[in-house]
Each structure stands twice: as C-alpha cells, then as structure tokens.
Amino acid sequence: xxxxxxxxxxxxxxxxxxxxxxxxxxxxxxxxxxxxxxxxxxxxxxxxxxxxxxxxxxxxxxxxxxxxxxxxxxxxxxxxxxxxxxxxxxxx
Amino acid sequence: xxxxxxxxxxxxxxxxxxxxxxxxxxxxxxxxxxxxxxxxxxxxxxxxxxxxxxxxxxxxxxxxxxxxxxxxxxxxxxxxxxxxxxxxxxxxxxxxxxxxxxxxxxxxxxxxxxxxxxxxxxxxxxxxxxxxxxxxxxxxxxxxxxxxxxxxxxxxxxxxxxxxxxxxxxxxxxxxxxxxxxxxxxxxxxxxxxxxxxxxxxxxxxxxxxxxxxxxxxxxxxxxxxxxxxxxxxxxxxxxxxxxxxxxxxxxxxxxxxxxxxxxxxxxxxxxxxxxxxxxxxxxxxxxxxxxxxxxxxxxxxxxxxxxxxxxxxxxxxxxxxxxxxxxxxxxxxxxxxxxxxxxxxxxxxxxxxxxxxxxxxxxxxxxxxxxxxxxxxxxxxxxxx
Numbered sequence: 213x214x215x216x217x218x219x220x221x222x223x224x225x226x227x228x229x230x231x232x233x234x235x236x237x238x239x240x241x242x243x244x245x246x247x248x249x250x251x252x253x254x255x256x257x258x259x260x261x262x263x264x265x266x267x268x269x270x271x272x273x274x275x276x277x278x279x280x281x282x283x284x285x286x287x288x289x290x291x292x293x294x295x296x297x298x299x300x301x302x303x304x
Numbered sequence: 305x306x307x308x309x310x311x312x313x314x315x316x317x318x319x320x321x322x323x324x325x326x327x328x329x330x331x332x333x334x335x336x337x338x339x340x341x342x343x344x345x346x347x348x349x350x351x352x353x354x355x356x357x358x359x360x361x362x363x364x365x366x367x368x369x370x371x372x373x374x375x376x377x378x379x380x381x382x383x384x385x386x387x388x389x390x391x392x393x394x395x396x397x398x399x400x401x402x403x404x405x406x407x408x409x410x411x412x413x414x415x416x417x418x419x420x421x422x423x424x425x426x427x428x429x430x431x432x433x434x435x436x437x438x439x440x441x442x443x444x445x446x447x448x449x450x451x452x453x454x455x456x457x458x459x460x461x462x463x464x465x466x467x468x469x470x471x472x473x474x475x476x477x478x479x480x481x482x483x484x485x486x487x488x489x490x491x492x493x494x495x496x497x498x499x500x501x502x503x504x505x506x507x508x509x510x511x512x513x514x515x516x517x518x519x520x521x522x523x524x525x526x527x528x529x530x531x532x533x534x535x536x537x538x539x540x541x542x543x544x545x546x547x548x549x550x551x552x553x554x555x556x557x558x559x560x561x562x563x564x565x566x567x568x569x570x571x572x573x574x575x576x577x578x579x580x581x582x583x584x585x586x587x588x589x590x591x592x593x594x595x596x597x598x599x600x601x602x603x604x605x606x607x608x609x610x611x612x613x614x615x616x617x618x619x620x621x622x623x624x625x626x627x628x629x630x631x632x633x634x635x636x637x638x639x640x641x642x643x644x645x646x647x648x649x650x651x652x653x654x655x656x657x658x659x660x661x662x663x664x665x666x667x668x669x670x671x672x673x674x675x676x677x678x679x680x681x682x683x684x685x686x687x688x689x690x
Contacts, residue, residue, distance in 0.1 A: 217546075217548075219466055219541070220463075220464055220465040220466045220541055220542075220543055221463055221464060221466065223543075230541070230543065230544050265493070266489065266490045266491045267489050267491060267492055267493040269488060269489070269550075271548075271550045274548075274549065274550050274551050275550070275551055276550065276551065276552055276553065278555070279551070279553055294539075294548060294550070296468075296537075296539060296550070297493070298440070298488075298489040298492060298493060299461050299462065299463035299466060299468060300437070300438065300439050300440045300443050300461055300463070300492070301348075301349070301350070301437060301438030301439060301461055301462060301463065301506075
C-alpha cells in the first residue's frame with residue numbers, strides 16, 4: 213500500500229485525482245496497479261518494455277528511486293511515491 | 305580588480321541599502337552581484353520576473369537572448385511588457401523597461417535564437433546562465449553548453465499548474481559538482497506525447513512565482529549566501545499548493561560528464577528531441593495557393609481543428625471540429641475535392657490529418673501552412689492575432 217502523487221499534466225488520466233492510494237509491496241507493483249486502474253496513464257509512464265520512461269522520474273519520499281533499489285524498492289502504507297515528468301514550458 | 309575593490313556610487317548605495325543592511329548579505333554580497341555576468345535565456349514568462357528582479361537586485365551585467373516579438377497573448381503572464389510593446393522584439397522592449405528600472409546595469413542583447421552554432425560563443429562570456437526557455441531542444445542545448453563550459457545553470461520550467469526549479473552543474477565550496485539536467489532526465493519525451501504550445505497553456509501567475517524562485521537561486525549562486533538547490537529538485541503544484549523538494553544525484557551514465565561521456569560537443573537538439581524524426585509526410589498548402597484554390601472553387605470544405613474559444617477570437621469560416629473530436633466527426637468531412645485543415649499554427653491540423661488518413665483513409669486533406677496566424681499576416685490583418 214502506498215500513496216501516489218499524480219503530477220498536474222497527468223491528472224486528466226486519473227479523473228482529476230491528485231493522489232491515489234494503491235496496493236503493492238514494491239514501487240513496480242504500485243505503478244503496475246496504477247496503470248491497471250488508469251490505463252490511459254500507461255503510455256505516459258512506461259515504455260514498450262514496461263520500464264519507467266526516461267523523461268519520467270519517480271521519487272519515494274524525497275529520494276530518486278534510481279538511488280534506491282529502483283522499481284524493486286519496497287514500500288509500506290506510509291510511503292509516498294511522486295511521479296515527476298519532464299516539462300519544458302509551453303512549446304515543444 | 306578584485307571583487308572587494310568594487311565601488312558603488314552614493315545613488316547605488318542608497319538603492320541597495322535594504323540588501324546591504326542584511327547581516328548575512330551585506331556589502332560583500334552586493335559587490336559580488338555587481339561583478340557578476342548573468343545570461344537569461346528567454347525573456348518570456350519566466351524571463352520577465354527573472355529579469356526584473358535581477359535588474360532590481362543589481363546584477364552588474366545581464367545578457368538577454370530571445371528571438372521572439374511581443375504578442376498580445378504574452379501579456380497574460382509576461383509582465384515585462386505592455387500593450388505599447390506588441391509587435392516589437394522582446395529583447396528591445398525588455399531592455400527599455402529594465403533600463404528604466406535600474407540605470408546602473410549593463411545589458412547585452414541577442415535578438416536571435418540560441419542554437420548549437422552560437423551557444424558556446426555567447427555563454428562563455430557569462431558566469432551564470434538562467435534557463436527560462438519554453439521547449440525541450442533549447443533545454444538540452446543550454447544544459448550541454450553550460451556543462452561543456454563549466455558554468456552553473458539555474459533551471460526553471462513551468463507547465464499549466466506545475467513548476468520545477470533546480471541549480472545544475474554547480475560546484476560547491478568543497479569542489480563537488482552537482483548534477484545536471486541529463487542526470488535528471490536523460491532523454492526528452494517524444495513529440496506528441498506531451499501537449500504542445502497552444503494546447504498546453506499555463507496559469508499566468510505561475511511563471512511569476514517560479515521565475516522569482518529562479519531569480520533567488522541566481523542571486524544565491526552568485527553571492528554564495530545560503531544553500532542553493534544544487535543536488536535538489538523543487539516542484540510546485542499550484543492546484544494543491546504543494547511544494548516538494550527531492551534529492552537528485554549525478555549519474556555515472558550521464559552522456560555528458562558521467563564515467564564514459566559520449567557527448568564532447570553540442571549536437572543537433574531538434575533531432576535529439578525527435579523533432580526531425582521521419583514521419584509520413586502529409587499534403588500541405590501555402591496561404592497563397594489556398595487563396596488561389598478558393599477563388600477557382602477547388603476547395604470544397606475548410607476544417608478548423610482549434611478549440612471553440614479560439615474560433616471565437618478569430619476564424620476564417622471553417623467548420624469547427626476540435627482536434628479531440630475529428631475521428632468522431634469523420635463523416636462530416638467531405639471526400640470529394642480539396643479539404644483544407646487548419647489550426648493556429650499548423651501542428652494540431654497536421655495531427656488531425658494523420659489521424660484521419662490512418663483511420664479512415666482520407667486522401668484529399670491539405671494542411672494549411674502556418675495556420676490561421678499566417679493567414680492573418682498574409683491575407684486578412686483585420687482578424688485578431690492571439
């Protein structure tokens with residue numbers, strides 16, 4: 213169980229919810245649960261190999277999961293997972 | 305001349321008095337500001353507060369680079385500019401305003417786009433770069449150029465209701481170099497996945513907040529006062545009013561300055577960001593051809609894929625079918641004769657045409673080059689630009 217904070221640009225895929233409570237023992241399991249519940253999020257978060265996309269960062273608490281055990285990092289009911297995509301301003 | 309020998313006139317001392325009397329700031333920090341050269345990339349939403357505060361604070365030399373001209377639709381957030389500046393180059397309007405704010409500052413203006421060709425030559429003249437651009441290619445360009453030239457890069461970015469701030473490539477007093485943008489985001493999103501220009505939008509006050517934080521970090525980098533955001537990544541969610549600050553680190557696989565760097569010089573950033581990726585070309589029509597075709601009666605339908613509020617601002621009488629609804633409305637689109645599809649600048653209409661061609665096999669759709677903005681410029685200046 214963990215709380216996932218959805219960034220504002222992706223809230224249109226979560227019925228405008230800014231946080232979602234999800235089951236899972238690891239970051240990977242929680243993300244999997246997230247994209248199962250909100251399938252439209254999937255292409256924004258995961259690539260074809262189901263890996264986190266390189267323009268999306270995932271933080272557990274204040275830490276980049278790449279500095280922990282990546283998506284294998286364990287979570288508990290107090291964990292807060294933040295998803296932070298790259299943004300560049302108005303234009304592409 | 306060493307920084308401690310930098311002198312101020314009595315007018316300057318009076319102007320900066322509220323800085324100088326701060327015990328942890330003082331004359332020494334003000335001298336560092338006066339000695340500093342800061343390049344502000346982009347004088348738009350972020351650049352406006354950034355330039356106003358850096359100028360007011362007394363940064364001695366400020367470079368401004370922007371290729372754009374002031375547009376009505378900028379005034380909702382770009383507080384540097386006023387109605388009288390519309391149509392003028394941004395750098396020119398900015399300097400006029402900023403000189404009025406503080407005559408003691410030296411300004412260098414570059415009325416051009418920052419490119420892989422000119423970036424190193426421009427940035428090498430400065431001590432600190434503040435990146436207030438609005439697109440991924442320039443983000444990566446600024447990042448790579450500052451790393452190659454060993455300059456700190458004070459980063460801020462905004463989108464809709466979300467802001468980000470950090471300090472990249474900063475070397476602290478112990479000589480440790482902090483992470484840069486490529487440590488955080490090795491590659492940009494492919495085009496099309498993130499909403500672009502006119503579709504995205506930004507709440508006007510957000511760049512004011514985030515650009516002010518960016519100015520704060522520039523001042524801290526210059527003066528050494530306080531702890532910068534180097535190694536930390538700040539995010540602001542205006543909708544829930546939540547700030548979060550994450551720890552970030554330099555990564556061994558950073559292609560610029562990791563263990564096996566593969567980038568030793570600037571690259572083609574448009575290509576890197578996938579903006580030159582080969583995509584199936586669609587048929588296009590220039591404004592003048594469009595006018596000719598219309599006169600000859602060859603155009604059977606004009607489709608406008610913008611949003612209703614944009615249609616209200618200006619339209620050329622097309623059938624309004626917003627991009628999100630083109631598939632659902634495909635039966636309303638004629639298959640005999642030439643059908644012109646347009647949006648504001650040509651991006652959304654290209655997407656609409658690709659979607660209609662792929663899903664429904666249309667072969668008579670033409671994208672209006674430059675969109676309604678080009679039409680307004682070339683044909684009907686009575687219509688409102690936005």
